[in-house]
Amino acid sequence: GQNIDQPTEMTATEGAIVQINCTYQTSGFNGLFWYQQHAGEAPTFLSYNVLDGLEEKGRFSSFLSRSKGYSYLLLKELQMKDSASYLCALGGTYKYIFGTGTRLKVLA
C-alpha cells in the first residue's frame, strides 16, 4: 500500500515560514511531487524530489528522506495568496498517488 499522510490544516502568519509534512509507507516510487490547489481550482505543480535532500525553488523548498518515509514543503515569506491546499504525491509509472492534503490559512 501507499498510505500518505499530511496534517489536515495549518495556520500561519503573513511573512512567516511554514513547513508542511508528508509521511508515507510504500513499496516504491520514482519521485515525490508537491502541488498547490486553491479553492475551486485545479492543482498546480510546485516542486519535486527524486533523490534525498533539499530542492529549492524561490520561496518554496521541498525535502525528501526515502529512508525515513518523509518529505516536507517549506514556504518562506508567506503571502496571503499562499492560502490554499498543499498536496504531496508519490509518482510511479503511469500513476501518481496523492496524500490527504493540507489546508493552509495565512493570516494578516
Next chain:
Amino acid sequence: DTAVSQTPKYLVTQMGNDKSIKCEQNLGHDTMYWYKQDSKKFLKIMFSYNNKELIINETVPNRFSPKSPDKAHLNLHINSLELGDSAVYFCASSLTAGATSGTGELFFGEGSRLTVL
C-alpha cells in the same frame, strides 16, 4: 492557450442518467489521466492512458468507460449515475510516465464538477 481543457465545467443531472466529460491536451504529452476529487478534497486516480492505450484502471466500476480516440484526447463516459458519483473530475497529462524528473509533473484541466441529484 489552454494546455489541458475539459468540458463541461459543470454537470447537474438525475440519478440513473448517463453523462460524458471531454478532455483535450495540446502539450504533445503521451500520458493522460482521470482523477476524482471527492467532497473531502481527496484526489484519487481512476485511469491512466499512454498513447491511446489503457494502462491503469484503479478498480473503477464498469459504469465508467474512458475512451481515447488519439493521444491528445481522453474522454470519460459514465452510465447509470449514482449519488456517490458526485465529485470534481480532473483530467491531467504528463510528458513522461515515469515520474523520475520534472518532466513527470502532472498538468491538470480545470475540473468538471458533477452533481447527481
